[in-house]
Amino acid sequence: MTGSSVIDGNAFRTDHADSFAALTSEDRDLLLRRIRVLGPSYRLFYKRPVHIIRGQGSYLYGPNGEEYLDAYNNVASIGHAHPAVVEAVHKQMAQVNTHSRYLQRGIVEYSEQLLATFPSELAHVMFTNSGSEANDLALRVAQQATGGTGVVVTREAYHGTSAAASAISPAVGAHMLGPHVRSVEVPNSLRGTSGEDPGPWFAEKVSAAFADLRGSGVQPSAFIVDTIFSSDGVLPDPSVLGPAVAAARKEGAVFIADEVQPGFGRIGGHFWGFARHRVAPDLVTLGKPMGNGVPVAAMIATTEVLHSFGMNVPYFNTFGGSSVPVAAAQAVLNVIQSEGLAEHAEELGARILNDLRVLGRKHRCIGDVRGAGMFLAVEIVQPGTTQPDPTRSLYLVNAMRDRGVLISVAGPHSNVLKIRPLLSYAEADADRLVTTLAEALADLDHSVE
Numbered sequence: 001m002t003g004s005s006v007i008d009g010n011a012f013r014t015d016h017a018d019s020f021a022a023l024t025s026e027d028r029d030l031l032l033r034r035i036r037v038l039g040p041s042y043r044l045f046y047k048r049p050v051h052i053i054r055g056q057g058s059y060l061y062g063p064n065g066e067e068y069l070d071a072y073n074n075v076a077s078i079g080h081a082h083p084a085v086v087e088a089v090h091k092q093m094a095q096v097n098t099h100s101r102y103l104q105r106g107i108v109e110y111s112e113q114l115l116a117t118f119p120s121e122l123a124h125v126m127f128t129n130s131g132s133e134a135n136d137l138a139l140r141v142a143q144q145a146t147g148g149t150g151v152v153v154t155r156e157a158y159h160g161t162s163a164a165a166s167a168i169s170p171a172v173g174a175h176m177l178g179p180h181v182r183s184v185e186v187p188n189s190l191r192g193t194s195g196e197d198p199g200p201w202f203a204e205k206v207s208a209a210f211a212d213l214r215g216s217g218v219q220p221s222a223f224i225v226d227t228i229f230s231s232d233g234v235l236p237d238p239s240v241l242g243p244a245v246a247a248a249r250k251e252g253a254v255f256i257a258d259e260v261q262p263g264f265g266r267i268g269g270h271f272w273g274f275a276r277h278r279v280a281p282d283l284v285t286l287g288k289p290m291g292n293g294v295p296v297a298a299m300i301a302t303t304e305v306l307h308s309f310g311m312n313v314p315y316f317n318t319f320g321g322s323s324v325p326v327a328a329a330q331a332v333l334n335v336i337q338s339e340g341l342a343e344h345a346e347e348l349g350a351r352i353l354n355d356l357r358v359l360g361r362k363h364r365c366i367g368d369v370r371g372a373g374m375f376l377a378v379e380i381v382q383p384g385t386t387q388p389d390p391t392r393s394l395y396l397v398n399a400m401r402d403r404g405v406l407i408s409v410a411g412p413h414s415n416v417l418k419i420r421p422l423l424s425y426a427e428a429d430a431d432r433l434v435t436t437l438a439e440a441l442a443d444l445d446h447s448v449e
Contacts, residue, residue: 009414012044022048047398055080069405077289079424084331085292092327100321110330127321131260131287132160134297138283144309148219149180152209156412158231182209186232190368203243210251223248224256227273233411234377241277257281265342268373296325341423345373355434378417388413399440
């Protein structure tokens with residue numbers, strides 16, 4: 001085990017005998033078969049893994065009729081098995097599914113609609129299969145534009161699984177960071193920054209990291225952040241990022257906004273996370289919810305930053321931008337825009353956030369409640385302190401799982417409840433989410449009395 005909050009924070013542990021004992025015989029057999037054929041690197045969520053056979057809207061269902069409210073999945077963001085996506089994929093698959101080296105209207109029309117959601121300077125889109133690939137491509141473009149290779153990331157960042165992306169993802173394991181990478185801490189509103197303004201404090205950390213790279217003979221290339229700092233514990237303070245981006249550009253680096261998790265209306269009225277911070281990226285990476293379960297992702301670029309790469313490096317991706325994934329992405333974007341789901345996320349998310357803060361005032365193990373839109377965090381601490389308490393957080397995650405609500409953890413100590421309601425949530429779903437957490441908290445309080 002690496003100890004990563006992203007990979008291992010809420011992982012099923014095969015070395016815990018009680019975890020096996022809690023499984024049905026069917027699930028135990030399936031688990032053992034899975035371990036045998038998939039190998040040791042894969043992880044499952046929860047002390048008692050969830051067996052899923054179908055999804056519908058904001059819910060997932062097990063083989064014996066178990067119902068789970070999904071408050072975590074960031075892929076099927078507009079709802080599981082959304083009929084618009086199912087229809088679009090089926091229709092396109094019945095016509096043609098081929099790569100982007102033929103003239104096709106779908107990729108052009110979708111790209112025009114997608115780019116219209118960005119500032120005009122971000123004028124080009126390049127398609128990939130996953131967010132990992134998009135970040136990999138963005139790093140290549142940044143290196144070509146700057147002539148450097150040095151990258152600064154946040155302390156618990158996760159940017160993907162390719163060799164290049166995992167080398168800038170300390171959440172996968174700090175030992176895997178490349179020699180061209182430095183990580184910096186993000187200011188946490190709970191623990192403060194010794195009385196300093198968090199924006200300049202963060203910018204100073206970024207400048208120092210690039211200076212350290214230069215001192216090692218590595219020239220700056222990129223500063224990349226997930227714009228809700230989700231793996232760092234969901235840190236939505238919009239005053240933090242602007243000064244750091246300015247500091248990175250002063251060092252000669254480009255700014256890559258990783259929108260794989262916060263993008264497509266997840267964080268509310270702002271369609272993209274960077275817009276909350278009032279910064280303009282040089283490159284933006286997209287993935288996860290883009291196809292609502294169909295693998296499709298992209299990199300968005302300014303003309304200036306993309307110029308050198310475009311003139312010198314031919315780009316082709318067999319499946320990136322092919323007909324069926326683009327059709328799925330088009331359906332997702334249409335649904336989000338036509339149904340006002342970003343605005344819905346803003347309104348319902350604010351209500352959930354307020355309800356969670358009410359719980360925070362009742363339970364001393366809640367150190368902080370924060371979030372934006374449908375991207376929320378509850379930081380669990382040792383009661384009456386600011387000390388992280390991962391034992392309590394994991395108790396709550398598994399207690400909610402047993403009550404039919406799925407969330408997970410984040411942050412460097414795995415003590416932050418990471419809550420991502422789907423954009424398809426109704427008010428009743430929001431009520432169930434908060435009520436279930438309240439019940440789990442009450443049980444937790446009772447168990448330690």
